[in-house]
Amino acid sequence: MAMNHKGPFGPAQPKFSELLAQPEVSARWEKVRKYFFLRESTYDMSNRCNIRCDGCYYFEGDKQFARETGDAEAWRGLMQAEKARGITYVVLAGAEPSLVPELLKVCYQEMPLGSIATNGFKKIPESVRYKIHISVWGNDETSVRVRKAKHLLKKQVENYKRDPRAVFVYTFTRENIDEVNEVAEVLVSDGCKLTFNVFSSPVGYTGPLRHENESLRRTKQKMIRLLNQYPQNILFSVYNAVAHTHQRGLHDLYGCSYPRQNPSQDIGLGRSFRQYRTDLNWDRSVACCVPDTDCDDCRHYAAGSAVVTARLYRHANNLVSFKSWLDYVDTYLAVWVMDYEKGENLCAEEIEPPPAGVK
Ligand code: SF4
Ligand code: SF4
Numbered sequence: 001m002a003m004n005h006k007g008p009f010g011p012a013q014p015k016f017s018e019l020l021a022q023p024e025v026s027a028r029w030e031k032v033r034k035y036f037f038l039r040e041s042t043y044d045m046s047n048r049c050n051i052r053c054d055g056c057y058y059f060e061g062d063k064q065f066a067r068e069t070g071d072a073e074a075w076r077g078l079m080q081a082e083k084a085r086g087i088t089y090v091v092l093a094g095a096e097p098s099l100v101p102e103l104l105k106v107c108y109q110e111m112p113l114g115s116i117a118t119n120g121f122k123k124i125p126e127s128v129r130y131k132i133h134i135s136v137w138g139n140d141e142t143s144v145r146v147r148k149a150k151h152l153l154k155k156q157v158e159n160y161k162r163d164p165r166a167v168f169v170y171t172f173t174r175e176n177i178d179e180v181n182e183v184a185e186v187l188v189s190d191g192c193k194l195t196f197n198v199f200s201s202p203v204g205y206t207g208p209l210r211h212e213n214e215s216l217r218r219t220k221q222k223m224i225r226l227l228n229q230y231p232q233n234i235l236f237s238v239y240n241a242v243a244h245t246h247q248r249g250l251h252d253l254y255g256c257s258y259p260r261q262n263p264s265q266d267i268g269l270g271r272s273f274r275q276y277r278t279d280l281n282w283d284r285s286v287a288c289c290v291p292d293t294d295c296d297d298c299r300h301y302a303a304g305s306a307v308v309t310a311r312l313y314r315h316a317n318n319l320v321s322f323k324s325w326l327d328y329v330d331t332y333l334a335v336w337v338m339d340y341e342k343g344e345n346l347c348a349e350e351i352e353p354p355p356a357g358v359k
Contacts, residue, residue, distance in 0.1 A: 019322045028343060032329045035337065038113070041082060041274045042091040042289055045103055049095040050121055053137065053147040055209045058095050060202040061292035066277035072106045078280055079110035086272060090114035091289065091302070098122040115336050120156035121149070131336055132165045138176035139183055153186060161190040167235060167335050168192050169301065172219045173199040173209035184226055188233045195235040195335050196223050198244045198299035202292050210297065213247050220245035235334045237327035237345045243308050243353055244299045251295045253353050254307045258288035261295060269306060305332040314354040321354055323347035
């Protein structure tokens with residue numbers, strides 16, 4: 001979710017002024033470029049969760065065994081140190097961050113921009129004005145089966161309807177594609193904002209949630225149809241749908257910039273990004289926003305917000321491509337930044353993601 005990997009634009013592009021000739025394009029460029037200062041890291045706040053989902057990447061690998069740090073002053077010190085090394089945006093995740101509200105308050109006091117990934121069962125205090133991403137994996141029947149949680153959507157909506165912090169994140173698995181209609185209807189009728197994620201398998205996962213080409217194709221169609229149906233409530237764009245449902249994963253398409261896939265320690269995310277565990281340690285060799293996810297199957301919304309956004313160069317060789325990229329960035333800012341309002345999408349055309357080397 002950082003767009004400052006190389007500075008926003010770098011060396012002069014001969015056609016850039018032509019790309020900005022249309023007033024709505026230049027206005028959107030001016031709107032998004034104000035946020036190029038964002039520089040993220042992520043933090044596991046708790047190693048516990050109040051539900052247990054199939055295919056949860058947190059409970060893969062050894063990060064789940066890190067000791068929890070309940071000392072609020074230790075977290076305050078970490079946030080201050082993070083600020084000092086240039087971090088401007090925090091993603092608080094877990095397992096389940098809502099179980100440690102006092103730590104969330106401390107983080108917010110020190111670092112004003114950020115987001116929290118939660119299952120939405122327990123409401124996070126309103127004084128913590130971060131974006132709150134509430135994970136939805138299907139209707140209530142599916143939640144009982146896959147997440148062992150009863151009446152989850154009802155509870156999530158009760159907690160977060162009309163809350164300007166809240167964005168509901170519907171994760172498309174291979175099994176829940178059609179259920180999104182009823183979930184979207186419920187959320188829209190309660191005035192909630194919704195965005196989309198694509199299930200990305202943890203390393204070694206071969207279960208029924210993992211996508212195949214046909215389920216990716218159907219997911220894309222569904223995303224675009226719903227986006228057209230509920231443009232006021234759904235924070236997404238056609239290019240988001242294309243990028244996240246492509247047969248090739250995000251790393252293959254765009255080249256992931258997180259340290260785990262990026263040996264460079266000199267620039268951008270490779271230099272600045274850290275993924276702290278609950279014991280406040282981090283390990284560069286495994287650091288990314290969705291650790292223990294299978295890179296070949298990675299289509300995660302959090303990953304895309306960094307890797308697609310960082311590829312401005314590739315999208316600047318024609319207007320349709322540039323508009324698609326602007327829609328993507330506008331979407332990601334609306335999903336991740338408090339008080340950022342999404343604009344109308346500029347491009348309804350499905351483009352093929354430009355390959356590396358396109359200038
Ligand atoms: S709610 Fe999140 S952290 Fe908890 S088990 Fe499910 S996916 Fe994992
Ligand atoms: S899982 Fe995704 S975000 Fe993480 S390193 Fe792999 S491709 Fe990058």
